[in-house]
Amino acid sequence: MTRGRQRLEPTFANLLLIVLEGAWSIVVGLSVTFINFWRKKVTDRYPHRDPNRNWQPRPGYRGDFALITDKETGKLRCIACQQCQKICPDQCILVVPEGKGKERHPTEFYIDAGLCMYCWLCVEVCPADAITMTPDYETATDNPRKLIRDLDYLRGGVVKASG
Amino acid sequence: MTTETRTRTEELTINMGPQHPSTHGVLRLVLTVDGERVVEVVPHIGYLHSSMEKIAEHLTYQQYLPYADRYDYLNAMGNELAYVMAVEKLLGIQPTPRCQYIRVMMAEMNRIASHLVYFGTLGNDVGAISVFLYCFREREALLDLFEAVSGQRMLYHYFRIGGLRNDLPDDFCDGLAQFLDYFPSRIDEYDRLLTKNRIFRSRMEGVGYLSPEDALSFGVTGPCVRGSGVDYDIRRADAYYIYPQLEFDVPVFAEGDAMARHLVRQEEMRQSVRILQQCVEKLPRGEVNVKVPRRIKPDPGETYARVESPRGELGCYLISDGTEKPYRLHWRAPSFHNMQAYPVMCKDAWIADMVAILGSIDIVLADIDR
Ligand code: SF4
Ligand code: SF4
Numbered sequence: 001m002t003r004g005r006q007r008l009e010p011t012f013a014n015l016l017l018i019v020l021e022g023a024w025s026i027v028v029g030l031s032v033t034f035i036n037f038w039r040k041k042v043t044d045r046y047p048h049r050d051p052n053r054n055w056q057p058r059p060g061y062r063g064d065f066a067l068i069t070d071k072e073t074g075k076l077r078c079i080a081c082q083q084c085q086k087i088c089p090d091q092c093i094l095v096v097p098e099g100k101g102k103e104r105h106p107t108e109f110y111i112d113a114g115l116c117m118y119c120w121l122c123v124e125v126c127p128a129d130a131i132t133m134t135p136d137y138e139t140a141t142d143n144p145r146k147l148i149r150d151l152d153y154l155r156g157g158v159v160k161a162s163g
Numbered sequence: 164m165t166t167e168t169r170t171r172t173e174e175l176t177i178n179m180g181p182q183h184p185s186t187h188g189v190l191r192l193v194l195t196v197d198g199e200r201v202v203e204v205v206p207h208i209g210y211l212h213s214s215m216e217k218i219a220e221h222l223t224y225q226q227y228l229p230y231a232d233r234y235d236y237l238n239a240m241g242n243e244l245a246y247v248m249a250v251e252k253l254l255g256i257q258p259t260p261r262c263q264y265i266r267v268m269m270a271e272m273n274r275i276a277s278h279l280v281y282f283g284t285l286g287n288d289v290g291a292i293s294v295f296l297y298c299f300r301e302r303e304a305l306l307d308l309f310e311a312v313s314g315q316r317m318l319y320h321y322f323r324i325g326g327l328r329n330d331l332p333d334d335f336c337d338g339l340a341q342f343l344d345y346f347p348s349r350i351d352e353y354d355r356l357l358t359k360n361r362i363f364r365s366r367m368e369g370v371g372y373l374s375p376e377d378a379l380s381f382g383v384t385g386p387c388v389r390g391s392g393v394d395y396d397i398r399r400a401d402a403y404y405i406y407p408q409l410e411f412d413v414p415v416f417a418e419g420d421a422m423a424r425h426l427v428r429q430e431e432m433r434q435s436v437r438i439l440q441q442c443v444e445k446l447p448r449g450e451v452n453v454k455v456p457r458r459i460k461p462d463p464g465e466t467y468a469r470v471e472s473p474r475g476e477l478g479c480y481l482i483s484d485g486t487e488k489p490y491r492l493h494w495r496a497p498s499f500h501n502m503q504a505y506p507v508m509c510k511d512a513w514i515a516d517m518v519a520i521l522g523s524i525d526i527v528l529a530d531i532d533r
């Protein structure tokens with residue numbers, strides 16, 4: 001059978017070669033390690049952060065949810081059209097609407113952040129530009145019930161001028 | 164009086180995994196060993212099965228897209244690419260030139276990121292831990308770029324049917340160019356630290372031999388088949404998107420052992436850098452999205468789209484029955500096919516080599532089990 005490369009036979013000459021070459025490899029390898037020793041540190045301390053290196057996610061990071069409050073009217077922009085509820089692949093949104101026409105607004109709005117996969121589809125589909133995701137990534141908790149975002153929680157989010 | 168002393172030997176069956184640190188996920192290997200020699204390996208897969216294909220039948224075409232990220236999580240952009248290509252083929256739409264460039268850039272960046280994880284974990288498996296740290300540092304720079312474009316670090320959901328979630332941020336190309344400037348010198352460092360290292364070479368050279376015939380008959384693709392001397396790359400064979408306009412080489416090594424597969428990946432990172440440099444230079448202006456209907460209802464029919472993922476041929480087979488949801492979706496997962504050649508590679512290897520061989524195939528268990 002033709003086999004490509006073979007392992008070195010364990011003869012004395014080969015063993016000597018491996019030992020010498022191996023020792024040289026270690027020297028070369030350590031020189032690389034030494035270069036890296038002087039490079040800039042890339043790790044961050046967490047959660048006891050260094051105040052001088054306040055890491056933040058990039059703008060547009062998909063973190064926790066918020067409903068947008070309109071600056072002028074002071075009301076939520078959401079028109080309770082339930083589009084987000086329909087598109088959500090995980091079915092983790094529940095919107096309970098009230099009122100007709102211009103008066104239509106949500107009375108209940110739940111997002112189960114524990115089920116959510118942060119896909120952004122609900123934000124994309126919203127016709128009123130009413131829901132968004134904030135760069136807040138520190139949402140871990142010991143109680144899964146706390147992950148269910150209700151209207152009060154979501155209202156605390158973002159205030160934006162209309163338009 | 165002479166007593167004949169004969170040692171009675173017998174084969175032993177042992178279990179490796181499912182929770183073994185070097186199986187890159189949950190994989191159970193049932194080994195039959197004769198002393199330290201491996202006689203037979205039977206991989207048992209399925210621990211990470213998440214019915215990715217069945218889920219598609221319950222979701223609309225848009226809704227399934229974030230799921231596509233989630234099975235070969237090291238190559239999320241590549242998975243999205245295969246899926247959107249398949250859906251766009253069904254719909255008969257062609258993405259805009261700028262969109263094609265950005266998609267190719269994302270796929271190549273993800274290839275580098277995936278190979279970096281391969282480098283790191285292989286180094287870890289064979290006992291060189293510092294490589295792991297350096298590779299993840301470089302990968303971090305790429306993940307930051309991904310975060311800037313898509314808002315997530317791992318499961319991007321950046322591609323959309325007919326386009327992208329958004330255009331590139333303004334400073335993206337500068338950031339990428341900066342990375343591309345220093346990254347080749349880092350590859351040289353890995354070369355000195357790992358690839359040229361005598362100890363590493365003794366562990367990789369001549370182990371896990373896979374003949375080209377075996378590779379082809381098992382359907383092995385990607386760096387594994389190119390490490391066996393078969394010159395086959397879908398980026399060139401299919402020439403999808405803008406690849407025909409780009410200059411790059413397809414590295415092929417004929418030795419067929421673990422080292423050859425390793426070298427293919429190392430060289431591929433250099434080629435990906437070349438591709439990305441050309442993309443940054445040539446990136447055209449213009450629209451990124453083409454108009455698609457809000458409700459995507461392809462005509463009944465079937466299609467197959469494939470891309471070159473870091474692990475090989477990643478294919479997406481879709482059947483539409485004219486409704487909003489796919490009738491059937493099937494992933495041709497490269498890791499699954501590459502894994503089939505593993506028992507052949509391990510034939511007569513030492514137990515200690517098995518980990519190096521497994522590392523050299525570069526499997527992602529979530530990709531195998533889907
Ligand atoms: S958040 Fe947007 S999509 Fe969801 S119900 Fe309100 S207006 Fe409709
Ligand atoms: S981000 Fe995706 S999974 Fe999460 S609530 Fe929105 S649509 Fe549902």
